[in-house]
Each structure stands twice: as C-alpha cells, then as structure tokens.
Amino acid sequence: xxxxxxxxxxxxxxxxxxxxxxxxxxxxxxxxxxxxxxxxxxxxxxxxxxxxxxxxxxxxxxxxxxxxxxxxxxxxxxxxxxxxxxxxxxxxxxxxxxxxxxxxxxxxxxxxxxxxxxxxxxxxxxxxxxxxxxxxxxxxxxxxxxxxxxxxxxxxxxxxxxxxxxxxxxxxxxxxxxxxxxxxxxxxxxxxxxxxxxxxxxxxxxxxxxxxxxxxxxxxxxxxxxxxxxxxxxxxxxxxxxxxxxxxxxxxxxxxxxxxxxxxxxxxxxxxxxxxxxxxxxxxxxxxxxxxxxxxxxxxxxxxxxxxxxxxxxxxxxxxxxxxxxxxxxxxxxxxxxxxxxxxxxxxxxxxxxxxxxxxxxxxxxxxxxxxxxxxxxxxxxxxxxxxxxxxxxxxxxxxxxxxxxxxxxxxxxxxxxxxxxxxxxxxxxxxxxxxxxxxxxxxxxxxxxxxxxxxxxxxxxxxxxxxxxxxxxxxxxxxxxxxxxxxxxxxxxxxxxxxxx
Amino acid sequence: xxxxxxxxxxxxxxxxxxxxxxxxxxxxxxxxxxxxxxxxxxxxxxxxxxxxxxxxxxxxxxxxxxxxxxxxxxxxxxxxxxxxxxxxxxxxxxxxxxxxxxxxxxxxxxxxxxxxxxxxxxxxxxxxxxxxxxxxxxxxxxxxxxxxxxxxxxxxxxxxxxxxxxxxxxxxxxxxxxxxxxxxxxxxxxxxxxxxxxxxxxxxxxxxxxxxxxxxxxxxxxxxxxxxxxxxxxxxxxxxxxxxxxxxxxxxxxxxxxxxxxxxxxxxxxxxxxxxxxxxxxxxxxxxxxxxxxxxxxxxxxxxxxxxxxxxxxxxxxxxxxxxxxxxxxxxxxxxxxxxxxxxxxxxxxxxxxxxxxxxxxxxxxxxxxxxxxxxxxxxxxxxxxxxxxxxxxxxxxxxxxxxxxxxxxxxxxxxxxxxxxxxxxxxxxxxxxxxxxxxxxxxxxxxxxxxxxxxx
Numbered sequence: 033x034x035x036x037x038x039x040x041x042x043x044x045x046x047x048x049x050x051x052x053x054x055x056x057x058x059x060x061x062x063x064x065x066x067x068x069x070x071x072x073x074x075x076x077x078x079x080x081x082x083x084x085x086x087x088x089x090x091x092x093x094x095x096x097x098x099x100x101x102x103x104x105x106x107x108x109x110x111x112x113x114x115x116x117x118x119x120x121x122x123x124x125x126x127x128x129x130x131x132x133x134x135x136x137x138x139x140x141x142x143x144x145x146x147x148x149x150x151x152x153x154x155x156x157x158x159x160x161x162x163x164x165x166x167x168x169x170x171x172x173x174x175x176x177x178x179x180x181x182x183x184x185x186x187x188x189x190x191x192x193x194x195x196x197x198x199x200x201x202x203x204x205x206x207x208x209x210x211x212x213x214x215x216x217x218x219x220x221x222x223x224x225x226x227x228x229x230x231x232x233x234x235x236x237x238x239x240x241x242x243x244x245x246x247x248x249x250x251x252x253x254x255x256x257x258x259x260x261x262x263x264x265x266x267x268x269x270x271x272x273x274x275x276x277x278x279x280x281x282x283x284x285x286x287x288x289x290x291x292x293x294x295x296x297x298x299x300x301x302x303x304x305x306x307x308x309x310x311x312x313x314x315x316x317x318x319x320x321x322x323x324x325x326x327x328x329x330x331x332x333x334x335x336x337x338x339x340x341x342x343x344x345x346x347x348x349x350x351x352x353x354x355x356x357x358x359x360x361x362x363x364x365x366x367x368x369x370x371x372x373x374x375x376x377x378x379x380x381x382x383x384x385x386x387x388x389x390x391x392x393x394x395x396x397x398x399x400x401x402x403x404x405x406x407x408x409x410x411x412x413x414x415x416x417x418x419x420x421x422x423x424x425x426x427x428x429x430x431x432x433x434x435x436x437x438x439x440x441x442x443x444x445x446x447x448x449x450x451x452x453x454x455x456x457x458x459x460x461x462x463x464x465x466x467x468x469x470x471x472x473x474x475x476x477x478x479x480x481x482x483x484x485x486x487x488x489x490x491x492x493x494x495x496x497x498x499x500x501x502x503x504x505x506x507x508x509x510x511x512x513x514x515x516x517x518x519x520x521x522x523x524x525x526x527x528x529x530x531x532x533x534x
Numbered sequence: 535x536x537x538x539x540x541x542x543x544x545x546x547x548x549x550x551x552x553x554x555x556x557x558x559x560x561x562x563x564x565x566x567x568x569x570x571x572x573x574x575x576x577x578x579x580x581x582x583x584x585x586x587x588x589x590x591x592x593x594x595x596x597x598x599x600x601x602x603x604x605x606x607x608x609x610x611x612x613x614x615x616x617x618x619x620x621x622x623x624x625x626x627x628x629x630x631x632x633x634x635x636x637x638x639x640x641x642x643x644x645x646x647x648x649x650x651x652x653x654x655x656x657x658x659x660x661x662x663x664x665x666x667x668x669x670x671x672x673x674x675x676x677x678x679x680x681x682x683x684x685x686x687x688x689x690x691x692x693x694x695x696x697x698x699x700x701x702x703x704x705x706x707x708x709x710x711x712x713x714x715x716x717x718x719x720x721x722x723x724x725x726x727x728x729x730x731x732x733x734x735x736x737x738x739x740x741x742x743x744x745x746x747x748x749x750x751x752x753x754x755x756x757x758x759x760x761x762x763x764x765x766x767x768x769x770x771x772x773x774x775x776x777x778x779x780x781x782x783x784x785x786x787x788x789x790x791x792x793x794x795x796x797x798x799x800x801x802x803x804x805x806x807x808x809x810x811x812x813x814x815x816x817x818x819x820x821x822x823x824x825x826x827x828x829x830x831x832x833x834x835x836x837x838x839x840x841x842x843x844x845x846x847x848x849x850x851x852x853x854x855x856x857x858x859x860x861x862x863x864x865x866x867x868x869x870x871x872x873x874x875x876x877x878x879x880x881x882x883x884x885x886x887x888x889x890x891x892x893x894x895x896x897x898x899x900x901x902x903x904x905x906x907x908x909x910x911x912x913x914x915x916x917x918x919x920x921x922x923x924x925x926x927x928x929x930x931x932x933x934x935x936x937x938x939x940x941x942x943x944x945x946x947x948x949x950x951x952x953x954x955x956x957x958x959x960x961x962x963x964x965x966x967x968x969x970x971x972x973x974x975x976x977x978x979x980x981x982x983x984x985x986x987x988x989x990x991x
Contacts, residue, residue, distance in 0.1 A: 051576060053577070053578070055577075055578035055579055055584060056576075056577075056578050058578075059561070059563070059578045059583070059584070062561050062563065064560075064562065077576070103567065104563070105564070105567065107562055107563070107564070107621075111562075111563060112563070123576075126576055136988065139988065139989075148567075150883075150885075151882075151883070154880070154882035154883060154884070155882060157879075157880055157882070158879070158880075158882050158915055158916055162988040163988060171564055171567070171619070172619075173564070173567035173568060173619070256989070257988035257989020257990075257991075258988070258989075259989070259991050260991055261991075345991065346991055347991040396564075396618065396619055396621075399564065399619075399621035400621065400623075401621075402562065402621040402622065403621060403622050403623060406557075406558070406560070406622075407560060408560025408561060408562065408622070410562075463560070464536060
C-alpha cells in the first residue's frame, strides 16, 4: 500500500522529492511535547498546487494519511511531527516558498506555504520598505500561511493573521482544488480575490483555519503601510495582582484604538526568561523558581511582576509626543507603574523584542524562553480572558497555583486587544526526565480542565492535546466537524486526528 | 542530548567540553531553517543538529572517524548561522572545531586531498609565498588540463587582478594629536589579494587620531588552519600574535587590536578559548578582550565626513557570517556608512552564507558556487551602486558572481572622509541617489525612509 503510494508520487513529482532516509524519519518525528516522538512513513516535497493535488489523489487511492506542514516551526505546538506515527509528512516549505505577488497599490501579498516572516520582511525591505508585515515574536523562519491557518497572531494593527488573510487556494481532501472568496468566480482574471472577503455565497475560508479538510497552497495576506516612526512605551508594575489594573487600562486604550498595537503584558519570568535560564533549577532541584530568586531577577533587570509594552505609529518620533504623554497619564493614574521610554527600551533585550514585534521586524530574541529549563520540553497553553481586570486576576491566580502544584514555573504573556487577551502560557520542562515530563503533561491537562470549567476554551493547542480539547467541545460542534470532514475528505487522508477531527 | 562517554574519555578536558556542549542540544530544529547546506539538500546529516549527532557518535567511539561522517563535517561552512537562531544556545562553533581537530588526527584522507589541504595550510598564511603561488597559478591556467582535477577549481578561483601590498612591521603616526594607539592585524591572504584594504584602514584610523602599529612577529591569526582542523598550527599562530601584541601593550601601550577581516576577527576574539589551556591563557584572554572589528572601533570614536561633494551612492551591505553570526557586529558598519551619507540596503536572506567560508570555496567548490550565485542574485536584486563587505573572503568569492563593484567597508569610509576613490569604483558610473527625509524612520528598519505613496501618517 505505502510502496504503491510512493511509486505513484515518484511518477507524479519525481523520486528526488521523496525522502525516506532513517535520519529524516527520526527527526521529522521529533517534537517538544510530553507524548513522545512520532516517526512518519516518509517526507514528500511538492513544488506546486498541481503536485499537491496529485499527491492527495494518490493518498486517496492507496489509503495513506498525509500530514502537511508549511515551515514546521510550530515549536511547542507540534513542530513537524505528525499526529500519529506512520503518516506521510507533506513538507510544503522546501519548494513552495515563493512570494507570488506583492500589490503595492492595494497593499497585499500572495504567498505559498513556505514563505517565512523573514523572507517576506526581506522582500518588503528590498522593495523600499514601504510596507510592514505583521510578525509574531516566534521564529523568523516560521511560515506566514501556516501561522494564519493555526490562528496565530502578531502585535500590530493587523495582528489577527487569519483575519487579515484574504482569498485562498485549497486542495481539498477529495483532491479537488477550491478557490475561496472572490476567487470562486470561474475564470482566471480575479482582481478581487485577495481584496474582498465578502463575496457571493458562504465564507468558506474559515473551514480551513484549524482544521484538516484541505491543504491551503496559496493565500493573500494584507500588509500595513510602514509608518515613518514607531515609538514604543513600556510600564512596569511591582505586584502580581496589578494585572487587574493593567487589563482595565489596556481595555480603554484598545476599545477606542487609541493605541494601534496590541499591548503585551508579560510577567517577570517571561521577560527575564528570554535572557536567562532559571537561576534555581538544576538536576537536583527540579523545582520552580523561589520567590527570592524571582525578586533578584527582577531587580537585576529593573522590572516588576508585570511589564506592559505597546507602540504608537506616526509621521515622526516628535509628532508622537502627545500620545506618549496621554498614555503615561493613563498608566500613571494609580501611581504603581514605572515608565520605561522607547529610548531606554532599545538597549534592553526583552523590551527590544516588543519593539521589533510592534515594528514588523522578525527576530530571534524571544526564543531564549525555551532554555529556561534544559531538556527541550516545551508546551504552550493558549486560553484567554475577557478584558476585565477582575477575571484576568482570577485566571492568573488559578493558573499560578496549578503551575506551582506541578512544580512548573508560571511564565506568561497576556496579549491584550480590545475585548480579549490571549494568554500565552509557556511550560518549559526537561523532556528527558520522566518525572518532569509527567508533571508537565499533568500541568497542561489540569490547566485545560480548570479553564474549561471556568467556561474558557483554548485558542490554539499543542498537537498532543487536540483530542482532549475537541472532547471539551459540545457534541454538535464535534458532529459538525466530523460531517464536514466526511464531505470534503471522505477517505480521511489529510492529517486525521489533527484538531481532534477525523 | 544524552551522551555516553567513558570516564576515561571525560578526563580529557577537550572531550569534557565537547560533552557539555553536546548535552545542550535538544533538537528543537530551529537551526535547520537557517543552515545553508540543509536548506540546499534537506539531508538531516547536512544540518547542524544532524552533524551534532554525528560528532557525538564520532567522539564517543574509539574507532577512526567514518568517511561519511567526515564528509558531512567537511561540508559544514562554519558560518554559525545556526548559533544565531538556536534557542538552546548550543556552542556549535567550538564543537565543530573540536570535531575537525579529531578528524585531522584520527582520519586518513585520500592522498590528493591530504596534499591539497597541506598545500593550502602552508601557503595561504604566508603572504609572500601566497603571492608567488598566485602568479604561478595564473600561468598554470593555460595548462589546466594537465593538472590534477582537484587543483582545477583553485585556478578558477584566482582573481584576475590583485593589489598585493605586504606590510612590514612599522608605526603609522596619527594625524594631529594622537588619541589612541592600536595594532592592526595586517593578516595574511588579504595583504596579497587586496592591499588597499589595509591601506584604507590605516588612512582612516590615522586621520581620526589613531597611531597604528603593525607589530613585529604578528602574522596570520590562525583562522585558516583552525577551520581545517590543524589545531597545533592555529595555536602557534595565535600564540605568536598574543606575544607580539602583549609586548606592545606592555611597552608603549595598546588600546585595541583592529581587525579588518571579520573571519580573522572571530578567531582573535576567541583567543582566550583557543589558548585557554596553555600558559598564555591570561594574555590571550586580554588580547581577545581588546580585539575589535574596525567598524566597531570606528563607531566608538566617531567619523568626520569630508566636506567635498561625493555622489550619494546606494551601498548594499553584505554581512559576512563571521561578522553577523561570529561576532554579532551588524549595526556599526551600517551606521557608519549612513553617517557618511550613503544609502544603505540590506541583502535579502542576509543570514545565509555566500559560500566563501575561509578555504571552503577551495575545498567544496560546487556548494560554494551554488551559494555564491544565490547570494549574488539577492545582492543584484537590490540594484546597488556598490556592494560593501567586511571580509576579504566574501569579497573574493562574490566578485566572481556579483554584477556591481565591490569594496571593503573601510574603503568607502576612507573615501567619504577624505581618502581616495576605492579602486573598485574607478571607471564606474556613479549615480547620485536622492537624499533622505530629515527624520529617519524607526531604528528597527534598515532601508530608505518610507514615503507617503503607500500610506498616510
């Protein structure tokens, strides 16, 4: 069955684009989650939509499960590791990495799955730096299309990466090619494909965000004209429970969109952890950081329990003086916040990460978080809270105690928009230590249960927990997903099990 | 990563260090995205983490290294792009060096390869010999077909024109009052390939109040032999330099050691490690502590642009890997070029190596050519008037593929502060680019200030 599949794929796209070497299979199975590695059956590198289509048709004929990845940089959420061992990884990043179009009048780009944030940034700079792509603070080599489809987000006005995508080309599980939005019109000249989200008929785009119904091979992504000046601001607060006040201030700033960026509200360990490993942790002391060490870290870096970062855009730095004064007044009301100016933050590693993120500049600055503890274990728990200070505080107390119960370090950044803040909870652990691995898994599951009981769902999740989260959904939601899967991918060849579907 | 060294093996401090480094790799895989050889081949053994696994296996084993392992290690550029992107901060630089030393000692290469490596290691660090060899090589081009196939790519690599200027030990007095006294690493191959780089560096430094010495008995930094796995030769070269510069430091004083070839700079800044287990450890650390890339140093003292009008050129700045990944010096050259009035462009995919990598383009010509052409395509896409770089290796490699003239960063800075036109620009059509708006954009960006065509602010 598998041999026949690979033979057919070799005929369709060339044998040189199939990789089944021992090292490749081992490494593509690796991930950072507690559940262990999952060795794929092979890795295939298509070069075009037509080749993806040929591979999907072959998978249908031979009953082989495919697992598409764009650049495979979803570290902490699954890497390039398939849902189950024995699936064939469809690595779209190697050859389908072209920027197909950049429209400098209407400010959008059209990309294939392998286009990374860095590649898009480089291309925009090359063209004169007139546009800004909204970036994550994750790896610069991460894929824009994959991030948008997994409901990833950045920090600028176009932070909602799926929301600011427009028009897709998708190879469905049944092998058909679908164009969404205005692209659905029969024909080949489609001037509205990547500019109009509301064309005739149902909005099918959403079906391909966090699903396994098709393989998106092309996507339009909107770009923001680059502002001549980006001026950041930062406020640091001394106490854990200051989060409530911060969230309430941020809500007002965002509801009116006075601040154009999202507001990054990071705790001490999140910020300090991007520079230092845990000072307390050792193989003989696999415990969370002590209060004393936490205080010492803060003092060393001149930060408090929470630090807020955001930025204004304008024609010049000087023109932004009034906005800076007003935002200082807003955060200054209670007297608890200490202001850190843009100029001071430029020389400060952890805050430079925020400046880059708000400026559409990809960077590796935040990856240091992953070495807070050694051993390569990393999970991201990604629920959120409504932008209500009291609820945010309730959630942080709950999460903080669950981390502590499992011997983990509470590391979080709340990314605040107007009504909702996504809580980027990081769990770093020594994956090579069985006890710590078990505790990390239990910690994640306990967080997932506790938040669900509070009525809060996750926005994204590590692959190991997709089934768990789908199990938390109401039956009608699950049944709908199953029914759509059956309609668009009847043989279940695309990533069965991903997002708990199929 | 877990290792399985014996207690006996771990008694060797070099193996102990390698074991510690190996232990920090957790296979996140970020490195694979930015490793040139992995991106080209998608072969895990051509990636940093793949090589780390091979090194572990090789060092743990008592047997001679496998030929296949050696091939994968040889094809590593040591560009250190992996170190910039590694979240676990694995010290790959010292690990691959250790692996190369091990290969050199325990593996017997085929005779032709052995001879070629020995030849390069002997000739390149000796400027006068290298100069003579280049002349011989140019003659040899006519007899290419008679030469062994392994030597032919070397002949193709010989530049059409070189400007050799081999400096004797001497002192160059500061113009006006002397503010600081520095030693220039005159280097080895660079003096033969392009003597104007040192000349421009000296003019630039003396013009800005520095007394520059070329110290007696200082020579090749050791980098070329280090990356060929010849540890003893590299250490000998480093030790000679440390002794020479320390004599100056103790004598009339030395504020900095200036390096204008970033490949060499990375090595000199690491002398503390290279000689860390020798009697020179303390002095080597001291020299490493005062080693500066010339642009780092100039950014510290500030430049005085000359008044005479020059065209405002678009300079596409190429980051040598040794500069961006090895030394993490990325802003000073750009800031200086902008400060003297050039428009500065980045190269797309700037984290990627151009294929030069010391002797790499001589030993692995096919991969080097692929990378050179790829880099040249990106450079050409920025429509430069001139391309600047801070490493002679990159300049020599890229001149073969890039359409625009190429100059060392110091040659442009020298010109902009009163020195002569860089030879690379002689006869070139120099277009005057429009001046920027008074207030530059955010410091985070690296291109010309945006205009209002796209958006309204």
